[in-house]
Amino acid sequence: MQAAPPPAALERATPALPLPPPAQFNFAEHLFALNTERAAWPAYVDDHDTLSYGELETRAKRFCAALRALGVRAEERILLVMLDTIELPIVFLGALYAGVVPVIVNTLLGVPDYVYMLTHSRARLVIASGAVQGVVSDALDQAQGGECLFVISQPADDAAPLAREHHVLHELIDNAPPASRAVQTGSDDIAFWLYSSGSTGKPKGTVHTHANLYWTAETYAKPILGIGENDIVFSAAKLFFAYGLGNALTFPLSVGATTILMAGRPTADAVFARLVRHRPTIFYGVPTLYASMMASPSLPERADVALRICTSAGEALPREIGERFSRHFGSDILDGIGSTEMLHIFLSNRPGEVEYGTTGRPVPGYDIELRDEAGKLVADGEIGDLYIRGPSAAVMYWSNREKSRATFLGDWVKSGDKYRRLPSGCYVYAGRSDDMLKVSGQYVSPIEVEMALVQHETVLEAAVIGVEQDGLVKTCAFVVLKAEARAAPLPLTELAQQLKAFVKARLAPHKCPRDILFVDDLPKTATGKIQRFRLREQFQKPASRS
Template sequence: MSECRNAANYFVDRHVEEGRGAKVAFREADGKQRELTYGQLAAETACAAAAFGRAGIRREERVALLVLDQAEMPVLFWGALKAGVVPIPLNTLLAASVYDVILRDSRAAALFVSEALYPVVAPALEGNPFLREVVILSDAAPQGAITYDAFMDGADPISTVETSEDEIAFWLYSSGSTGQPKGVKHVHGSLCATADTYGAQVLQTSEDDVVYSVAKLFFAYGLGNAMTFPMAVGATTILFSGRPTPEAAAQIMDAHKPSVFCGVPTLYAAMVHYWEDGKPLPDTTLRACISAGEALPEEVGKKWQQRWGVDIMDGVGSTEMLHIFLSNKPGDVVYGTSGTAVPGYEVRLVDENDAEVADGDVGELLVRGPSAAEGYWNQRGKSRSTFEGHWTRTGDKYERTANGRYIYCGRTDDMFKVSGIWVSPFEIEQALVSYPAVLEAAVVAWHDEEGLEKPKAYVVLKDGHGAAELDDLKNYVKQKIGKWKYPRWVEVVEDLPKTATGKIQRFKLREGV
């Protein structure tokens, strides 16, 4: 395993020592379109570490980073680690009320915020008893805040503090797909662990790679894609602060020629549809594509492969495990499955009594591996029920095939029975999106007039299609996956409620939202 006493030494300073100081680490695709070499990153993070100390932010205190994917984000993240300060990247798409909860829960001593996000978070700052510093990434700062340049100005670089690989390095707040987000505490060693396992042995990143992740840096999947994995080998990351639409992704691919593309199922589906009308593909050479956040529909994966000639390696991870621990692999992709355990991890399926389930049966997925979180902040009960010794409960229901591959069935709270038989919402959703008119679908349990649970589908239609074309949809699903599984109700919606990480919030659909 890589040496990760203070992860900033391994991921930042080591590259200067090994002669990669002039190599571009980050390149912005929008905004000021800046570039940061590994040498510049090492110098600026050392100055940021000094600036934290000068501002009176002490070791082990928390700082919230409400920062878009721009050059300051890696400077602040790794600079905090160098100072022994604990950075908390925050979801950039939340409401002021949620920011208020997180800032008070974390007791962050400082908030760093991109200029475009300040109006949203400003109401949450009023009366906060913990914040001592608000730094805005702008040329001017409102009353009560300072600019990023003022925060950094005159700070002389300092040496990286010595830490243990088991010391808390950073927090991430869970995406909140089933309720309020929870603070997940990760140690320095977990960053190296994900780089040594998934990054090196599945994604197989190299110094020559250019990586573009539509998943943002504020959550675990994007943090690994755009920082941990490329920085472990001295590769280059493309940062894009804007909304990842198919058009934007196509422009970035054409202009920056990424070799590794990290997406989510929602965007892959939209991109497949975007190019269905014959638009030319971007002039780029992809060698690897990955997906996580939600299970990838089989139909989407196959269409992508047909058009690009590159498979999507779908996998599953979690904020609690920091990145993907179950995945398809190069040369071993079976669409409709989440593949097999990533080297370095073990998984098992258990029933309600924690007994192992047989192949073909549905069970809850448990995982054991080196990147498990230290626990939740101020959530002792949830920590004890999630982190059971070496094993972590994922809350996902899976089926294992006879040849050892894992098939996603749904979240534990999403599963339900029809006629006494377990039904996987994801299986029905896959059938629905294979229908020509359907772009996206979500399935939840709904009660019929007799109070029995049956599937209800919410569908988003492709451009140019109307609800009148869905007359045969129920029969289509019956023939494809079984008569008892078809949705008794189908409702057409403009879009599906999702977290910022692309996970469908089915609990909102169950409430009729």
Template sequence: MKSVSEQLPSAFNVAAYFLNSNIERGNSQKVACFYQDDTYTYDQLNRFVQRTARSLLTLDLERENRIAILLPDTPELVFAFWGAIWMGAVPVPINTACSIDEIQYILQDSRAKILLTTQEWQKKLTPIPSQFLQHILLKDGDNPFLSRLTQQPDEPFPCAETSRDEPAFWLYTSGSTGKPKGVVHLHQSMVVCAERYAKATLGLQPDDITYSVAKVPFAYGLGNTLYMPMAVGAATVLSDASNAFDIISDIQRYQPTVFFGIPSIYANLLAVQDIAPLDVSSLRLCISAAEQLPESIWQKWRETYNREICEGIGTTEFLHIFLANRLGECKPGTSGRPVPGYDVRVVDENGLPCPPGEIGDLLVSGESLMLGYWNRLRETRQALYGNTMRTGDKYLCDADGYFKFMGRKDDLFKVNGQWVSPLEIEDILHQHPQVLEVAVVPESNEGEQLTRVVAYVSLKPGQEPSPELETSICKFAKQQLPHFKAPKTVRFVEQLPRTATGKIHRKLIGKNQVLAVGTH
């Protein structure tokens, strides 16, 4: 059987593929996306994308040039992303949660010729140090980008004759282990993920409405919001909501059928259920990715809303999810089983398969694997061989074929000579009734030989740190964990540091303002 990419023609433009297929299927007047009080049909989307392509061409953007897009999830972002690909350029969406230093680095590293952003971001970034940047387009102001598009002639604009094997877009990693890395993806990549995950695994349908907490510049959000619903002719919601109350309001308003969440949001939605209950009546699928979902949150969600959370895991390098739990077959606390078309293995330090239950390194092979990291040959060589990637994750595979995340390679540490996974401890502490979020790290005082387990904890709304609560949390852990794994120190924080993609930023833990400190 041919692979997904082999079934595509060699001359292939992925923007035209998704847009034209919906027109050909008779979806012209079907809603493609909701944004505030506006809706855009597939016909309108198609027209705006072609207008964008023509507009970018008038600004001397050429094939293979990069265009940076620094916007929240708005129609302008969608038009610019697909419009750039349509005319053969390479869009580089930038997460608005990135720091100014990270954004300036990405603009320089990508050598973007055009930046599409807002007046507010333009002021923050002034002066923008890029010798390549020729034009700055603004979403707002005197001559907003959308107005420019409406002035373009409404005539067909032929797409660039690109190849399925050439770069279509870049995504930058979160930079939690150094400067962000530019991940180069091909025209075929989105089709592979849509076929393997959206269709074969999730079973997305034309009448679905997707809602994603993760934003478009995040690989998870790009699939959830842009190409996966388009692959089946479904609709999506464009929203910049990030807190539990706004998300609850959005779900009430748009009535999505598929909710793509992340662990911290599920925890926050549960934490406010007494004052702002979530209406899940429209939801047929709840998905989680980005980082490990604590089993206790999965169970609480099921008890509260009678919905399973289909957890999965993917990477920017593979574009979307390659391990997933299926509806009705979920195993809480695991990343699920391999998505069709992906070979996933846990191996030891010699590259040999680990027996069930043994922790090892995760290796993944699949068609959606990146071309490589931009200008990072050494890192590319270290991560890839053939179509296989060493992900840097520690996993185990159980006897039933479910994969369980044990932490990043650098997250595991030894206590009393025994390996400890912080996730195991965090999952127990999440079960404490007053804990909202927790991150466990090893610490030792200067000159100390012994490593101690430290838990950084943020509390549920209405809870206050106290010595009694510290004692309660430590006692709770000791009752359910081996003595050497139980935290000896609890530090309360307002919130845990996170990367631009919403993951806990373990390297920054300890730099927060500590509310209370206790040692037990």
């Protein structure tokens, strides 16, 4: 008789999925139809302007017509190197309406990255915000593979004149009549790409369908967030990330909510200004931002904001940060995990059921498995590789058969994350598969050690890596101190010993950091994820090691 699988083997979320979209389905057309009675309602408010739902639809349809006039055809790609302003949703939805495939990319990259993306995507057109028009123009000069039309959105006043021939976005839109109908696309037709950059190799063009956008709103935004037309939402994560795209476009437009956009960097002070001025009811952040917010002397009072729910993704949210935020603002942070491959969050805490220190439970419609290195299911409490099955999974990595076959395994997607499942049914993040450490023959999760360190009253942030010493792997912690701790007279060597004792009192001895390095900040991606590979490089040249 075959034994039953261990409890953590497969987590099937309930209830059942909502009705799927029809076979003939264009997501932009779907959104416009949902909001026909909200024409005067504000869809977007950015740093300079407000855009109503009626204006969004009209200008997106004008951009659709402009694309056709420029000779850009359905299924061809256009690269969007655009800041978070009202122009970006206009362009994104206009492209979907035209059956053209928008590829939203990070605005913080360098010329070589854009050269690669232009060439890899074979983009027929690129739109750049004025702040990045110079670097994109340089990339176009170096890119290979045919002519690519160049469009400038919001030309910068202080930008150098461009020698390259180009169009201006608002002129293209103003001079085009609204397209009368959408291109007939199927729910499984390619809608857009997002580039996912792994720990090694070139960025991967992650290909998503029109239906994938629909599913993230139906499975997460509506049942988990309870988002509605009266909500005002603000996402610190930018639209060029899968997390931000759902937060600031898919979700609010699916219910008629209003979205606040910010073009600049989401510093704590910049976020506070918008929380107070616009009083959003839903805020989407990342753990490093929440930590800096709670450490800031400018933290607003509860009465100054209108938050009802917040979310966190990108890295595990430290328990202490979540609890302090909740006590101060009276609003829970729903920690969750998503990915570019799954488009948005598939594992999340829920309102009224938050367990800080965990990533919660599967989102309705998604199945979770934890497997060992041999592909066998693991039991509760054991660390395993995270596999997901759900309706928003990407189709493939464009022109990368090897990586596609390693990630998209039939109905399942291998995330590259390590997790363990608690008896309560909640999942605890253990780190990326390539960041896991084996110390004294036992797995050590860097996240677990970091979570212990940030509970200390002097620690603002921490990151843990493995380093080889005398042929053995030991843990090393990089620590950013709070401002008051930096000003204290306590020697760093003595503070390091206190931190080591603090961790030893909470974790097994082999998990305690052998070295502690005090740094001013941690290297991060634009999403706020810690770049541990840079810390491994930096370990050879530490400033303050104890």
